Amino acid sequence: KAGVTQTPRYLIKTRGQQVTLSCSPISGHRSVSWYQQTPGQGLQFLFEYFSETQRNKGNFPGRFSGRQFSNSRSEMNVSTLELGDSALYLCASSLDGGAGTGELFFGEGSRLTVL
Amino acid sequence: AQSVTQPDIHITVSEGASLELRCNYSYGATPYLFWYVQSPGQGLQLLLKYFSGDTLVQGIKGFEAEFKRSQSSFNLRKPSVHWSDAAEYFCAVGALSNTGKLIFGQGTTLQVKP
Numbered sequence: 001k002a003g004v005t006q007t008p009r010y011l012i013k014t015r016g017q018q019v020t021l022s023c024s025p026i027s028g029h030r031s032v033s034w035y036q037q038t039p040g041q042g043l044q045f046l047f048e049y050f051s052e053t054q055r056n057k058g059n060f061p062g063r064f065s066g067r068q069f070s071n072s073r074s075e076m077n078v079s080t081l082e083l084g085d086s087a088l089y090l091c092a093s094s095l096d097g098g099a100g101t102g103e104l105f106f107g108e109g110s111r112l113t114v115l
Numbered sequence: 116a117q118s119v120t121q122p123d124i125h126i127t128v129s130e131g132a133s134l135e136l137r138c139n140y141s142y143g144a145t146p147y148l149f150w151y152v153q154s155p156g157q158g159l160q161l162l163l164k165y166f167s168g169d170t171l172v173q174g175i176k177g178f179e180a181e182f183k184r185s186q187s188s189f190n191l192r193k194p195s196v197h198w199s200d201a202a203e204y205f206c207a208v209g210a211l212s213n214t215g216k217l218i219f220g221q222g223t224t225l226q227v228k229p
Contacts (some may be wrong), residue, residue, distance in 0.1 A: 094215070103214070
């Protein structure tokens with residue numbers, strides 16, 4: 001069974017640009033969550049999508065957005081990039097968002113560097 | 116406020132020695148508790164989880180953890196550490212109602228001396 005796939009793995013952007021990251025969940029998983037990991041703030045929850053609907057949201061500005069497609073694949077977008085957005089962005093999939101099984105399966109992440 | 120505290124930022128142990136990583140949580144709802152491990156450049160891998168029942172849970176790679184409600188703790192243990200266990204370990208808490216969201220501790224970096 002293939003794991004969670006995130007693309008691209010690495011990318012470099014400049015301030016003011018926007019970026020889109022992609023996540024393909026494990027087959028059959030309907031929930032996709034996104035996390036930001038930085039040395040200073042650690043792992044922080046961005047949002048969760050289930051059946052194409054945002055079901056849960058963390059405390060991030062509106063520049064961070066996401067969506068989920070009918071095949072459960074998800075994208076997140078960051079607009080007007082700031083230096084502080086440099087981070088490892090992790091996607092996690094689960095059958096139901098963890099409500100039942102409680103287990104999130106993480107991808108290897110997309111490392112974003114903002115110059 | 117919901118939070119997870121891992122008091123030890125770095126721990127160094129000798130190969131073959133025992134290991135205990137500490138985790139304390141503060142969570143209003145009935146918590147689901149997890150330990151994840153992250154190797155450099157990798158995502159997070161689940162070691163074990165606690166939902167209910169037996170407070171001593173067994174995980175992969177020979178790890179176990181004990182839930183102590185009275186102490187709000189969920190410490191991770193391993194009787195004999197291997198060099199391949201060197202990584203960063205994260206304790207996390209979630210809740211049935213908070214779908215997709217885990218609150219993570221700051222992590223403990225484990226170094227293993229030969």
